[in-house]
């Protein structure tokens with residue numbers, strides 16, 4: 001039997017052929033330092049999840065897994081999105097502590113050492129907070145800040161601002177997250193929801209090591225909607241209050257109209273006031289329907305109970321098979337150099 005796996009490093013990758021070897025090169029020393037804190041026979045596993053890449057990402061992972069006993073990967077059958085890819089990684093992790101991390105080195109692997117220190121000191125979840133996001137675009141920073149402000153005003157439980165998926169979760173927290181079966185994954189919300197003893201450390205967000213960002217505005221907007229709908233019920237409830245308020249106002253207005261008609265007689269009602277009332281109520285109705293639709297769509301998705309992701313292929317592991325296929329010469333060289341598309 002192989003030694004107990006202390007740390008599972010979970011890395012979702014989507015078209016990241018340039019970044020993978022750079023990542024391993026820099027993560028290895030940091031993870032080694034972290035393992036030294038834990039104990040002499042502590043080991044780590046690097047678990048990559050290929051989120052349906054169309055470049056050579058999967059080939060690179062296959063070779064890395066063959067060459068390194070501590071690297072394994074699961075390849076999803078198509079692009080399911082980072083949240084689903086992370087779920088696939090978390091489901092497969094064997095470690096006593098699990099650390100999701102981006103492959104692009106924007107989450108500096110050196111932070112893992114202080115995460116582990118806090119974990120050994122008793123924290124069950126160690127959040128990493130970005131204190132400097134100057135390497136992210138101005139729009140991204142501005143939209144993220146606005147999003148967290150709104151979300152935290154609405155959310156039923158607080159979601160820490162500026163904490164991404166990069167964090168340490170101990171086994172108990174991981175098992176709790178695994179029990180959450182919802183389809184609309186917003187991992188940052190789920191990780192916060194499970195609770196436990198939380199510690200927070202600060203770090204500076206770095207620039208992307210290689211490659212380009214995989215997020216498009218539409219994807220981010222979808223994630224933001226998932227985030228709000230999966231951690232709040234407030235947007236659904238405000239309509240009962242707003243509706244109540246409008247009903248009271250309408251009733252008061254009706255009473256005033258009746259009194260006015262009795263006192264001064266009937267006159268031709270104004271076109272403008274009717275239009276205003278009709279348009280405002282119509283607009284409010286559509287808006288409330290839209291919000292109900294956002295929630296309802298997700299309810300429909302939950303009811304279908306589809307799996308979060310489909311795995312096409314898995315390989316590698318802490319205990320590599322004795323009959324591992326020999327590495328063809330030239331492979332190592334191929335990996336050592338970042339590949340230009």
Ligand code: UDP
Pocket residue numbers: 011012013014015016051079080081082085101102103104106212213214215
């Ligand atoms: N990623 C993924 N699936 C996707 C989009 C992104 O697995 O559909 C991975 C990506 O390979 C990277 C991490 O998620 O490891 C963060 O992505 P990226 O750096 O593009 O996001 P950003 O840092 O710009 O928010």
Ligand code: MG
Pocket residue numbers: 102104106208213
């Ligand atoms: Mg990035």
